[in-house]
Amino acid sequence: MLEQWVFIGLLLPIGILLPAVAITLNWILGPKKGNPLKGTTYECGIETVGETWIQFRAQYYIFALVFVVFDVEAVFLFPWAAAYDKLALYMVFEGILFILILAAGLVYAWRKGALEWV
Amino acid sequence: MSDPFGQIGEFLLNLLTGWGLEAGLASFILKAAGAAALATGCLFSTFLLIWAERKILARLQDRLGPNRTGPFGVLQTIADFAKLVTKELIFPSGADRPVFLLAPLLVVMSVVGIWAVVPFAPRFIASDINVGVLYVVSIGSIGTLGIMLAGWSSNNKYALLGAFRAVAQLISYEVPMVLVMLIPVMLSGSMGMVQIVEGQRSMWFVVLAPIAFVLFYISSLAENGRAPFDLIEAESEIATGYNVEYSGLMFGMFFVAEFLHAFTIGALATTLFLGGWLGPGVDRYPLLGLVYFFGKAAVIWWSIIWVRMSLPRIRIDHMLAFNWKFLTPLALSVVVITAIADKIGPAGTLGRTLAQLLGNGLILVVVLLVLRAFAAKIRRRPTLTSASTSLGATAR
Numbered sequence: 128m129l130e131q132w133v134f135i136g137l138l139l140p141i142g143i144l145l146p147a148v149a150i151t152l153n154w155i156l157g158p159k160k161g162n163p164l165k166g167t168t169y170e171c172g173i174e175t176v177g178e179t180w181i182q183f184r185a186q187y188y189i190f191a192l193v194f195v196v197f198d199v200e201a202v203f204l205f206p207w208a209a210a211y212d213k214l215a216l217y218m219v220f221e222g223i224l225f226i227l228i229l230a231a232g233l234v235y236a237w238r239k240g241a242l243e244w245v
Numbered sequence: 246m247s248d249p250f251g252q253i254g255e256f257l258l259n260l261l262t263g264w265g266l267e268a269g270l271a272s273f274i275l276k277a278a279g280a281a282a283l284a285t286g287c288l289f290s291t292f293l294l295i296w297a298e299r300k301i302l303a304r305l306q307d308r309l310g311p312n313r314t315g316p317f318g319v320l321q322t323i324a325d326f327a328k329l330v331t332k333e334l335i336f337p338s339g340a341d342r343p344v345f346l347l348a349p350l351l352v353v354m355s356v357v358g359i360w361a362v363v364p365f366a367p368r369f370i371a372s373d374i375n376v377g378v379l380y381v382v383s384i385g386s387i388g389t390l391g392i393m394l395a396g397w398s399s400n401n402k403y404a405l406l407g408a409f410r411a412v413a414q415l416i417s418y419e420v421p422m423v424l425v426m427l428i429p430v431m432l433s434g435s436m437g438m439v440q441i442v443e444g445q446r447s448m449w450f451v452v453l454a455p456i457a458f459v460l461f462y463i464s465s466l467a468e469n470g471r472a473p474f475d476l477i478e479a480e481s482e483i484a485t486g487y488n489v490e491y492s493g494l495m496f497g498m499f500f501v502a503e504f505l506h507a508f509t510i511g512a513l514a515t516t517l518f519l520g521g522w523l524g525p526g527v528d529r530y531p532l533l534g535l536v537y538f539f540g541k542a543a544v545i546w547w548s549i550i551w552v553r554m555s556l557p558r559i560r561i562d563h564m565l566a567f568n569w570k571f572l573t574p575l576a577l578s579v580v581v582i583t584a585i586a587d588k589i590g591p592a593g594t595l596g597r598t599l600a601q602l603l604g605n606g607l608i609l610v611v612v613l614l615v616l617r618a619f620a621a622k623i624r625r626r627p628t629l630t631s632a633s634t635s636l637g638a639t640a641r
Contacts, residue, residue, distance in 0.1 A: 130272070131372040131373055131374045132372065132374060133273065133276050133372075134276045134279065134280055134361060134371050134372040135358070135361050135372055135374070135380075137276055137277050137280040138280040138283060138284060138357065138358060138361050138371070139354055139358050141280050141281055141284045141357075142284050142353060142354035142357035142358055143350045143351070143353075143354045145284055145285065145288055145353075145357075146288075146349060146350050146353040146354075146494075146498045146501070147350055149330070149494050149498070150334070150346075150349070150350075150493075150494050150495055150498070152330055152494075153329070153330045153331075153332070153334055153493045153494040153495070154334055156330055156331050157330070157331055157332050157333045157334055157493055158331075158333045159333065160333065161333075161335070161336075163338070165335055166335065166336065166337050166338035167337070167338060168337055168338075168339070168400060168401045168402075168490070169337075169401060169403075169484070169489055169490060170401070170402065170403065175401075175402060179339075179400050179401060179402055179405055180397075180400070180405075183405075183409060186413075187409045187412050187413050190412070190413050190416070190417055190565065190569075191412055191416060193569070194416040194417060194419070194420060197420040197423075197424075197573070198416075198419065198420065198423065201382075201420075201423040201424060201427070202379075204424075204427055204580075205378070205379055205427065205430060205436060208427040208428075208430040208431040208436075209430055209434065209435060209436050210434075211430075211431045211432075211434055211584070211587075212434035213434075214588075216588055216589070219584050219585070219588050222584065223581050223584060223585070226577055226580060226581055227581075229577075230574070230577050233569075233573065233574065233577075237569075237570065242565070242566070242569045242570060243562075244561060244562035244565055244566070
């Protein structure tokens with residue numbers, strides 16, 4: 128089983144290396160005539176105002192939080208699903224209870240207005 | 246020729262050990278060669294995929310599409326590549342350079358990495374790990390990370406907005422996608438891709454779990470960032486968003502990843518729901534498995550392009566509400582209903598199928614009733630109080 132991971136361990140660096148080679152080729156072949164104007168931020172021809180890396184609206188962050196809840200839930204549910212054939216009926220209902228608790232969490236977030244785009 | 250792919254592997258291994266190499270080293274070299282071949286094959290196949298997609302898009306719009314370079318314009322993408330590769334790589338002033346460089350590489354890697362666990366034919370899979378489904382989810386998320394890094398490091402407000410939209414969209418739609426991926430795992434009793442395909446020998450999972458398949462399809466569309474879910478690169482709103490400061494092949498790499506991802510969705514949907522390489526006569530002639538696999542994947546891929554051409558972009562609040570208030574509760578209920586129906590339902594292929602179809606039919610009826618009640622409520626809501634307009638005042 129472990130030797131199956133060797134392939135993935137080789138594929139991922141190659142997956143980074145190949146586009147890197149293509150970009151290096153581009154760097155060799157392409158012109159390099161930089162000037163300050165070319166390096167400015169693209170914004171419809173107008174100069175950009177103020178900093179870019181600023182505090183941003185919190186709504187995106189709340190969605191990310193709700194996402195974390197459900198993704199962690201899924202990680203716990205995958206072993207349950209993989210062993211589903213061997214489970215007795217009451218174990219299946221335990222898994223369903225777990226899902227329902229998280230569904231209650233979703234309902235709570237919904238009622239609190241965390242899922243509204245304001 | 247009952248096992249051609251296994252025999253090819255054995256032949257190559259014997260060839261290398263015959264040259265006096267150790268068995269472990271020989272298998273390592275074989276794996277390295279296989280990884281290089283797979284990654285190169287994926288990236289070079291995008292030349293064909295981009296051309297085919299442009300051709301299909303053109304036909305759907307009643308145009309001819311690329312037809313000047315080579316027969317049927319098949320060399321168009323190579324011409325585009327030649328153009329991009331001779332463009333200047335511009336690094337915007339104030340950009341976070343290492344991150345700016347890393348982002349397109351990560352995006353490509355995440356898509357290529359998925360192909361490691363895709364079974365093409367019997368005994369023809371790059372690495373048959375026992376957590377294949379989890380691996381697909383985790384490697385797919387690295388693409389999201391790459392898009393966020395690209396948007397953040399560009400020091401551009403449009404790019405940052407695109408990155409934040411990527412946060413909102415890609416991770417939101419990952420939730421229903423991951424949840425419905427539980428269903429093939431549950432029905433086949435394994436997270437390995439080969440066992441999932443083998444589990445569909447008696448009945449494809451698309452028949453057992455049609456709603457789950459539709460949910461997987463929709464959320465995969467959103468994961469790909471294609472129309473109608475192309476908010477992260479909305480041209481008319483945020484000037485293509487996260488990749489606005491990129492040029493040359495660094496820009497091209499994002500699109501290599503996107504076009505390859507569209508076909509990858511077809512391959513994943515085929516593996517998880519459409520029976521992978523299974524088909525008539527595949528046990529006698531394993532080579533047929535390749536034909537079935539790529540045929541099914543191509544049909545799904547074609548339908549993705551069709552959807553892209555047919556639907557307009559949806560608004561961001563609608564997009565998020567559709568995910569969190571419709572797809573996610575539906576995915577949760579599909580998981581619950583499938584688990585119950587498969588456990589208390591009768592055994593045997595026919596009984597199992599009937600139980601699952603009954604459960605799915607129940608969900609469908611409830612969903613339609615809820616949607617109908619919701620639509621009636623929306624319709625009753627007055628859009629404008631009559632007193633606020635002169636027209637309303639005269640009417641009264």
